[in-house]
Amino acid sequence: MLHRIVLALTLLAATCASAHEPSRAVLSLSVMESELSGRLDLSLRDLEEAVGLDADGNAAITWGELEAREPAIVAYASPRLHVSSAASRCRLTIAPNGIDTHGGATFAVLALSGTCESPPEHLRIDYSLLFDLDPAHRAIVTIEDAGNVSTAVISDAERTYTAALESAAAWASLRRFVVEGVWHIWQGYDHLAFVVLLVLPILLGRGTRPSTTNAGAAAGEILRVVTAFTVAHSLTLALAAAGWVPIPTRAVELVIAASVLLAAVANVAPRVARLGPKLAFAFGLVHGFGFAGALGELTAGRAALLPTLAGFNLGVELGQLAVVAAAFPLLLALRRSSVMRRAVTVAISVACAALAFVWLVERAAA
Amino acid sequence: MSSTICSSGQTAGRSWGRRVGAALLCLAATAWTAAAPVTPTDPQQVLERLPLREGPAWTAIRDLQARLAAEPDDARTAAALAREYLTLVRQTGEPRLLAYAHRALGRWNSEPEPPESIALQRALLAQSEHHFAEARDELTRLVAREPGETEAWLALAAIDTVQGRYADASSSCMRLVLAADPAVTAGCIAATKALTREAPAAYALLTSNVERARASASSVSSWLATLAAETAASLGRDDEARAHFETALAASEPTPDLYLLTAYADFLLHQARFGEVIALLGGAPPADTVLLRLALAERRAGRDATEHVATLRYRLELALDGRDVAHAREAAFLALYLLDEPERALPLALANWDVQREAIDARLVVDAAAAARVPAAAAPVTDWLEQLRTDQPDLARRRSCCTASF
Numbered sequence: 001m002l003h004r005i006v007l008a009l010t011l012l013a014a015t016c017a018s019a020h021e022p023s024r025a026v027l028s029l030s031v032m033e034s035e036l037s038g039r040l041d042l043s044l045r046d047l048e049e050a051v052g053l054d055a056d057g058n059a060a061i062t063w064g065e066l067e068a069r070e071p072a073i074v075a076y077a078s079p080r081l082h083v084s085s086a087a088s089r090c091r092l093t094i095a096p097n098g099i100d101t102h103g104g105a106t107f108a109v110l111a112l113s114g115t116c117e118s119p120p121e122h123l124r125i126d127y128s129l130l131f132d133l134d135p136a137h138r139a140i141v142t143i144e145d146a147g148n149v150s151t152a153v154i155s156d157a158e159r160t161y162t163a164a165l166e167s168a169a170a171w172a173s174l175r176r177f178v179v180e181g182v183w184h185i186w187q188g189y190d191h192l193a194f195v196v197l198l199v200l201p202i203l204l205g206r207g208t209r210p211s212t213t214n215a216g217a218a219a220g221e222i223l224r225v226v227t228a229f230t231v232a233h234s235l236t237l238a239l240a241a242a243g244w245v246p247i248p249t250r251a252v253e254l255v256i257a258a259s260v261l262l263a264a265v266a267n268v269a270p271r272v273a274r275l276g277p278k279l280a281f282a283f284g285l286v287h288g289f290g291f292a293g294a295l296g297e298l299t300a301g302r303a304a305l306l307p308t309l310a311g312f313n314l315g316v317e318l319g320q321l322a323v324v325a326a327a328f329p330l331l332l333a334l335r336r337s338s339v340m341r342r343a344v345t346v347a348i349s350v351a352c353a354a355l356a357f358v359w360l361v362e363r364a365a366a
Numbered sequence: 367m368s369s370t371i372c373s374s375g376q377t378a379g380r381s382w383g384r385r386v387g388a389a390l391l392c393l394a395a396t397a398w399t400a401a402a403p404v405t406p407t408d409p410q411q412v413l414e415r416l417p418l419r420e421g422p423a424w425t426a427i428r429d430l431q432a433r434l435a436a437e438p439d440d441a442r443t444a445a446a447l448a449r450e451y452l453t454l455v456r457q458t459g460e461p462r463l464l465a466y467a468h469r470a471l472g473r474w475n476s477e478p479e480p481p482e483s484i485a486l487q488r489a490l491l492a493q494s495e496h497h498f499a500e501a502r503d504e505l506t507r508l509v510a511r512e513p514g515e516t517e518a519w520l521a522l523a524a525i526d527t528v529q530g531r532y533a534d535a536s537s538s539c540m541r542l543v544l545a546a547d548p549a550v551t552a553g554c555i556a557a558t559k560a561l562t563r564e565a566p567a568a569y570a571l572l573t574s575n576v577e578r579a580r581a582s583a584s585s586v587s588s589w590l591a592t593l594a595a596e597t598a599a600s601l602g603r604d605d606e607a608r609a610h611f612e613t614a615l616a617a618s619e620p621t622p623d624l625y626l627l628t629a630y631a632d633f634l635l636h637q638a639r640f641g642e643v644i645a646l647l648g649g650a651p652p653a654d655t656v657l658l659r660l661a662l663a664e665r666r667a668g669r670d671a672t673e674h675v676a677t678l679r680y681r682l683e684l685a686l687d688g689r690d691v692a693h694a695r696e697a698a699f700l701a702l703y704l705l706d707e708p709e710r711a712l713p714l715a716l717a718n719w720d721v722q723r724e725a726i727d728a729r730l731v732v733d734a735a736a737a738a739r740v741p742a743a744a745a746p747v748t749d750w751l752e753q754l755r756t757d758q759p760d761l762a763r764r765r766s767c768c769t770a771s772f
Contacts, residue, residue: 022461022681039403044414045462059416064409098405099413103680106414109403134465136495138684153689 023137030144036114041107049133051076070096080129085120124162131156174311181315184294190256193352197263198225203331204345206270228277232284240292241309252289257359259283264353444470445483456623459653467491496692516545523554530723532558549579553590560597562754569597588618592626599633631659640667654696662703675704694718698730708737
């Protein structure tokens with residue numbers, strides 16, 4: 001009897017096991033659209049319990065011993081770690097990838113890579129490693145999604161964690177596509193040329209006729225023309241991106257080149273056509289299909305429509321606006337000299353016409 | 367518990383301390399993932415050393431493991447195995463041993479009324495993990511079934527003492543009178559009075575029993591001497607306290623339990639004997655409770671404590687964040703005395719105070735509140751101490767036991 005009492009005695013001192021070398025795993029995943037990549041770090045002490053590493057039983061685990069058990073580690077981890085999204089299961093591949101240290105302990109690193117059937121809006125992690133061996137085991141989970149990091153702790157009681165990626169993904173693609181939109185306007189010389197040709201005559205006049213409007217009125221007119229162009233290309237961009245209207249790619253390319261040529265000619269010889277809001281709108285419709293083609297190449301049909309479309313369109317507008325804002329004071333300054341006015345209009349228009357002609361021929365031949 | 371702690375927009379309504387904690391956990395988590403893994407080239411390179419599983423305790427454990435493997439339903443063997451692990455836990459603080467104990471008892475996991483030996487070990491395991499409510503439920507059911515289960519009464523008394531339910535604890539101790547060593551009963555009762563105005567009487571009871579228990583088993587005399595030392599320290603009798611600690615240490619060689627070591631270290635820290643703390647804990651197992659005192663002594667002695675603090679920060683990360691209440695005491699200690707973050711320590715110390723009410727727990731709250739310049743936040747503790755010690759002439763001095771900083 002006394003023996004039993006004695007054994008219980010130290011309990012009165014209420015000693016508690018400290019968190020001394022806690023059983024921890026570190027799981028990190030980063031999500032890029034429907035691609036997953038990351039790593040799972042498992043401590044060698046835990047792996048010794050789970051799969052046995054110390055082959056020679058000398059209480060020291062060598063790299064050779066670990067390497068020999070790598071297939072067993074992968075076989076242990078694979079059925080106990082699953083990633084899925086709300087709509088689809090994601091396939092995860094686990095491969096050994098060396099070692100690392102955390103808090104003075106050595107961990108085996110497993111590289112994770114995978115794909116989901118569609119870009120996940122929620123990512124659910126099901127983790128059930130080691131809990132059968134140590135109920136106090138914890139996995140520290142980090143999910144990175146376009147720079148947004150969320151962290152959670154998975155425990156025996158709570159073996160799943162679901163990270164909401166929706167807002168993060170939408171925001172990230174919005175940002176990404178704004179940038180893409182700006183790039184597209186700056187790199188797609190045909191759109192740029194068309195916008196410049198729209199603005200040019202308002203400030204510098206058409207043909208031999210000088211512009212009589214003052215700066216304020218000119219700004220108003222620019223606004224009307226550019227808005228007409230914008231509304232039109234937003235409309236067709238949305239229709240095409242949503243898949244409601246098919247994109248006649250080749251025809252679109254040709255008409256865009258033709259639109260630039262026509263705008264250039266109109267600036268030099270105003271009797272051919274008058275480049276007002278109506279024409280800007282009409283060609284805007286065509287340019288919108290052109291944007292949609294470019295956007296389609298970027299997304300390959302995988303990304304969420306709304307943030308993509310909104311971002312890309314916003315980017316196109318910003319790019320356009322930047323061009324107009326840069327050109328406006330320059331052209332305003334040129335207005336003072338009638339010789340310069342005429343020279344610049346002709347020079348730019350002829351250059352654009354020449355370029356447009358080349359595009360037209362190229363695109364017709366392609 | 368799994369929940370998002372880094373995502374923006376989810377921090378509203380969370381306390382400042384928790385937010386800081388969450389931010390730090392995020393930082394740590396990102397820091398972890400930042401390092402690139404390496405692939406060693408030498409197959410002979412040693413990557414990790416496992417704890418040596420040698421000595422008489424491990425021989426006994428292997429024997430029990432073999433017997434349990436042969437007869438997995440043998441409750442007595444399983445309980446004996448769990449008991450061996452728990453004994454080692456008290457000496458080493460190694461949490462993996464708790465996992466082993468869980469596994470030994472795993473066969474009875476889903477049984478609400480397992481054999482008594484299993485129920486007892488399961489309760490003691492829960493107590494070791496600071497799952498006090500769970501442990502108390504199990505013990506209460508056990509003594510209802512088997513009122514002669516002395517050890518269960520003793521464990522109940524231990525939990526109630528730690529949580530400050532002294533009347534309940536005392537009545538559990540009284541159940542030991544006829545069944546156990548009188549010195550054990552005396553210690554059980556004295557422990558319930560160590561923080562109350564009856565402390566001097568408790569101390570007298572302990573000193574007389576320390577003498578008597580010299581002939582008893584070493585763990586009984588070591589335990590009584592530890593209790594006597596702590597009570598003497600709280601009464602301001604420092605020389606006597608020191609002598610009792612030394613007696614306890616001598617009686618418990620060669621494997622002093624961690625509670626004794628840390629209690630003695632706290633006493634020495636209080637007396638600014640930092641070199642002695644370092645000598646005392648230098649050879650002890652690197653449990654959190656040990657490293658906390660060691661790091662504090664190193665720091666106060668002007669030595670480099672960076673490595674110990676880094677280890678503690680890693681181990682107690684979840685507790686610092688408020689996600690592991692079982693280690694709130696250690697986390698509060700770390701934040702307050704070693705990280706100099708009293709604002710972070712205070713909520714941890716208060717959360718711990720809801721669970722544990724020993725002298726160190728009171729001291730953590732009072733110190734954290736003072737350092738965070740919100741002394742009123744310590745009211746739950748000071749009021750409670752006041753209530754325990756009314757009519758006490760030397761209240762001011764006595765209070766120093768629990769509220770004076772290291």
